[in-house]
Amino acid sequence: MPLMINGDPLLSTVVLLSAGVAGLAVARYARISPIVGFFILGAIIGPDLLGLIDRHTQTIHFLGELGVSFLLFDIGLHLSLRELRREWRRFFLAGFFQFLAVASVLSLLIHLLGVAAPSAMVLGAILSLSSTALVLKILSDEREDSSPAGKRATEVLVFQDITAILLLVLLTGDLSKGISFDALGEPLLKMLLAAGSVILIGRLALKPLFGLLLSIKSDEVITAFALLLVFLASWGTQSLGLSLALGAFLGGLALSESSYSYLVRAEVAPFRSLLLSLFFLSVGINLSLPAIIDNLWLLAALLAAFSAAKVAANWIAFRAAGIERGLGTLLAFLLAQGSEFAFVLLAAGFSAGIIDSYSLNLGVSLVGLSLAVTPFLAAIGCFSSRSVCHVSHEKNAEADDAREVIIVRIDEFGRQLASLLEAERIPYRAHDNDLQRLAYAKSRGLNVFYSDIHRPRTLGRVSLGKALAVVSLHEEEHIIHPLIEGLQKIDRTLPVIAATESPARLELYTSLGLEHVFIKNEASIPAMFEALLRSLGFQESRIEESLSRALQLLQPEGLYPQVGSKIAAEAAA
Structure with missing residues (x-):
């Protein structure tokens, strides 16, 4: 009988933390990415094998979502409003070209497989997104997060996260009248209100607050306040019917120009790493092993086609956006997986009646497997980018x-x-x-x-x-x-x-x-x-x-x- 996480929280926490430690050990012993180790251990403790954790438990999904929120908070801290205003064309072009190219290619391929055009378009848009949590973790592990490749990847991923929020608003709205201002107008106004409010508060209130807290000379107070910022910004957007991650990103962006941003990032880093580990474990727990085994050859073929199509479309989009060939090749492979937001978006599409149950289960399995093979695709991309790169003499x-x-x-x-x-x-x-x-x-x-x-x-x-x-x-x-x-x-x-x-x-x-x-x-x-x-x-x-x-x-x-x-x-x- 599965050990429900809300049935015995302490024992379930022990199971999750033990799985995290074991995942790191497996990864080190097998010389694979720690992320793959988390996926493997998540699948082992999930309901299809040991049955220690139930995949329908809300707590682990909430903790995983918090991990993504802390990650986006960190991204916001690294971005500069001044730089965004100066480089908005580059930011918009790369992200828009990537989404348009990949969504178009995937929608066409899905439609050719016999899926109706509206469903194919929604599936193509959802599967065009990439995993912010996974890609930035890989870049951080390789110490590439501040390199040009890291900065370009971050720009595209932030654009995708905003797109994911808009897709979620669309899929959870009233689609009976089609896509209209009535369906999107209010959520868009909420997003603008949230962005303006968080940034204004960050500019006016946080500097004197931090000055006051630093005068107390207590590390615990600074840590508690840094966590409060993440939770408060996330709660603010969630109360408006938007996502936790959007609020966290806006909170980080509000602090990005502050002289205290470096201090805040140091305080939240351990919590971000821990919660992100739980997110990767939750991905493994959500993998339906019986469904994967029953459709193994189909999923293998779909995964190969999905990865190849996404790499090709990514590369074309990045070259069209003016990114040089070697860097474009690296990014094309690095962003060839599905997104953590895809699980939520696929469920929303199913609830809206756009995606059937077979496509839902197949899509969830495909996204989960694409996340699992991302470290290997990233290694191929690293090798390929060197091969196509012509050194200037x-x-x-x-x-x-x-x-x-x-x-x-x-x-x-x-x-x-x-x-x-x-x-x-x-x-x-x-x-x-x-x-x-x-x-x-x-x-x-x-x-x-x-x-x-x-x-x-x-x-x-x-x-x-x-x-x-x-x-x-x-x-x-x-x-x-x-x-x-x-x-x-x-x-x-x-x-x-x-x-x-x-x-x-x-x-x-x-x-x-x-x-x-x-x-x-x-x-x-x-x-x-x-x-x-x-x-x-x-x-x-x-x-x-x-x-x-x-x-x-x-x-x-x-x-x-x-x-x-x-x-x-x-x-x-």
Whole structure:
């Protein structure tokens, strides 16, 4: 007999947390994504195997929805209203093209399978959406959430989440009169009211409130208030008949321009990680194993067709939106799954009489399986994006006359620094002679070029006066000597900053006359970024703002994020 989660909450909580720990262990032992481990353990403890948790229990779905809400709150914290106003065309084009292309292709394929046109259109629109929770978790695990690929994926996913809310409003409304202003007008007005209210309150009330709370000097008060913000914003939109996730996103967006956004993100990070784990477990619990086994070959064929169609349509849409080929290929595979919102939308379509029970069960199974295979698709996308990516050589960059920061060697440390420069719109270019490192960085959308120290493209740009500063990340001593000495011969006033993995090479850089030399680790990135900004002549207020944003992007995600945050803050002090 299944153990109902509301029958014995304590025992059910033990089961869920135990499944989470076991999921991580299985993933580590099998060398697969932790997300897949959560799916597997969710299916095991679900009603079709051990029967420990009932899939119809509302509590686990509510906790999973809270996890998605905390995730969207974090997304809102990372977005900037100022940047959205400036880049709204790019934000709208990529998201709209992706939704239009994928929904059209999937609707056509579903209609060709014999489904009526109205139902096919609704199913195509629902299945065109991608999983915000899953994709951003993968990007975070790979430390790509602040890279150009991470930012583009986030933009598309936020557009999709807004689209999902509109679809839910449509499907839960009165469709007897068709799609009209009467059906959508009131919910749209509610969305605008909620957005305006949350952002206005965030601008006017939160700053003095945070000032008051910080004067109390209690970590517990800050944590409690950060959680209150998420729950209050979510409750506000839910009370208007909208989704929890919309309120959480708006709450994060309201705080995004605040100097306290970094502090709030550190406080809610552990709760977000825990609740997201419960969401992934709930996906596994909702997988109907008998239905999957009975329709195994059909589902396998549908999953292959669905994934291929979505990858192809994604790629076409992203290229049409002006995204370069390597980055577009990575995003096409990364966004090739169904959405967590699809479970709610499919149920709403069934209740509205648009989707029949067979399509509902098949759709739920298909979306669940697509979520399970996403880590493997992401790996394929990573490999494919490197393969199609043509690294630009020296002759391809001659037309660019802008002065820029030059990064010599694009390893992981260099990629993080380049992402920070991207975020601050500081022109840069990275040079390397390792094709594997170049292809990997290029597939992430970074501005990289091939350069050989024996034919030093770097020194050529310096001699033409096109370098604002040079950052050397080289580890080979036979390259460090001619590079630094060559730079000093050309222009002794040029800022040169270096970082290395070895204390011995740190002494070498120092002996060559460099003032700013760092050991490569997570804590030194903010300090190096600050030194670079000062060498570029930035004003103190701009440096503080840029460093605050950099610390948000470099927020350590681990068991103790607050501790990591303090280390990073101390390194930048």
